[in-house]
Amino acid sequence: MVLPLPPCLIVSTRNNTLQQILFVNNVSRRYYQIMPVDTKEAHHLIERLGNLVRADARAVCNDYDMRPVQLEALEFLTQCNRYSDTPQAVAEFLGLTKGTVSQTLKVLERKGLLRKRCDARDKRLVHLTPTAKGLKLVKRAVPAESLTLGFESLPGPDSQITVESLRALLRSLQKANKLKTFAACHTCRFNEKREGGYFCGLTQEPLTEHDVALLCREHQYPAPLTTK
Numbered sequence: 001m002v003l004p005l006p007p008c009l010i011v012s013t014r015n016n017t018l019q020q021i022l023f024v025n026n027v028s029r030r031y032y033q034i035m036p037v038d039t040k041e042a043h044h045l046i047e048r049l050g051n052l053v054r055a056d057a058r059a060v061c062n063d064y065d066m067r068p069v070q071l072e073a074l075e076f077l078t079q080c081n082r083y084s085d086t087p088q089a090v091a092e093f094l095g096l097t098k099g100t101v102s103q104t105l106k107v108l109e110r111k112g113l114l115r116k117r118c119d120a121r122d123k124r125l126v127h128l129t130p131t132a133k134g135l136k137l138v139k140r141a142v143p144a145e146s147l148t149l150g151f152e153s154l155p156g157p158d159s160q161i162t163v164e165s166l167r168a169l170l171r172s173l174q175k176a177n178k179l180k181t182f183a184a185c186h187t188c189r190f191n192e193k194r195e196g197g198y199f200c201g202l203t204q205e206p207l208t209e210h211d212v213a214l215l216c217r218e219h220q221y222p223a224p225l226t227t228k
Helices: 018-033 039-063 068-079 089-095 098-110 133-143 145-152 157-175
Strands: 113-116 126-130 191-194 199-200 206-208
Touching: 039 068, 039 113, 039 133, 039 145, 068 089, 068 098, 068 126, 068 133, 089 126, 089 191, 089 206
Parallel strands: none
Antiparallel strands: 113 126, 191 199, 199 206
16 A cells, blocks of 8 residues: 655655655655554545535536436446446445435436446346436536646645555455445456456456456455465
């Protein structure tokens, strides 16, 4: 995990090479290992960031006369693969009940933001696909303008360090709470790189370059390597 720099090591990184950044990060790792983590402060920081991002989302939703949860469902459907574009997967990703998600999807369909289709092999299974109008809405709302401006104000290396730290925190939270990861296919233990493309070891189906960049409800990170 890449960590932010401790106060004593904050320096200009504009001209730093990758090797210098990694060296400073290793030092910062040792620095933070002796400091207790203030999870209450972390909670407040994440909550505040979320509030700022959601404020932008609400502004977009107001223009479309829709609720933020409807935008969240639509956004997920622009990122997920063909194994995850179902009402059940949307409910799992958002942590909502099937009933709540069902009503959310009905509103999105009525507004012409997504369409439903039955699975070719199992007619009981419904797939959800954002329409061109839905994709346009998500593109307008994500990423939030306030977040984009904030990242643009950070030095380049600091921006990447922040993203890596958030990714590591998310993964740790999911693992500690035994939650589905919903991560990109190419980071999954079932993903196999084969001559001419990719292959899913779980579903036994070939995957495209586009497929492996999408989120999957069946995703599992590879087990960590052990040393004897």
